[in-house]
Amino acid sequence: MKEKKSAEKTAVNKKPVTKKTAKNLAPKKVKEESSVNVVSLSNLKSPPGSRKKRKLLGRGSSSGHGKTSTRGSKGQTSRAGRHFYLGFEGGQSPLIRRMPKRGFVSNFKKVYQIVNLSDLNSIKETTITPLLLKANGLISDASALIKILGKGSIKNAVTIQAHAFSKRAAVEIASAGGKTEIINV
Numbered sequence: 001m002k003e004k005k006s007a008e009k010t011a012v013n014k015k016p017v018t019k020k021t022a023k024n025l026a027p028k029k030v031k032e033e034s035s036v037n038v039v040s041l042s043n044l045k046s047p048p049g050s051r052k053k054r055k056l057l058g059r060g061s062s063s064g065h066g067k068t069s070t071r072g073s074k075g076q077t078s079r080a081g082r083h084f085y086l087g088f089e090g091g092q093s094p095l096i097r098r099m100p101k102r103g104f105v106s107n108f109k110k111v112y113q114i115v116n117l118s119d120l121n122s123i124k125e126t127t128i129t130p131l132l133l134k135a136n137g138l139i140s141d142a143s144a145l146i147k148i149l150g151k152g153s154i155k156n157a158v159t160i161q162a163h164a165f166s167k168r169a170a171v172e173i174a175s176a177g178g179k180t181e182i183i184n185v
Helices: 002-013 019-025 130-135 167-175
Strands: 113-116 146-149 159-162 179-182
Touching (some): 146 159, 167 179
16 A cells, blocks of 8 residues: 555655655744834835836737837827927917016126115114124024115114115115125125
């Protein structure tokens, strides 16, 4: 009886059963997995079907992508380098050209940071510079242009350095006994 079973095993496996192969045939112990799976960079996998193979184009009609290589038939869209500009509407007059345009916008417009005279009363220094204005939170950028406007009045005689002054601000500073110094850019 034993001989028949071993003969059947050798016929099926085509190898004689040894201790080594007997270990492989024994049922394997399954490790118990914890109920919580921790996701980390070492065990991330892309979901099936998320990565497709690139189409191989231009391999003839038997490739499944046709003799025209999935570009349809003749015309501009079948050619290489057929990119359209932004706002192209297929030969129709584009929206940007149909819209009315008025006025003028200068490329050289100067944008000033504005400081009023009433804001300068909180500073106790005798010389007010752009760095001092930035430190007190009156402007956001010390290297940008600054203009002093005449809203309010100034109490102390101070020297103020800025890129521009309004007429009223210059008069108020001079009447308080101060000086205006224009910073040239």
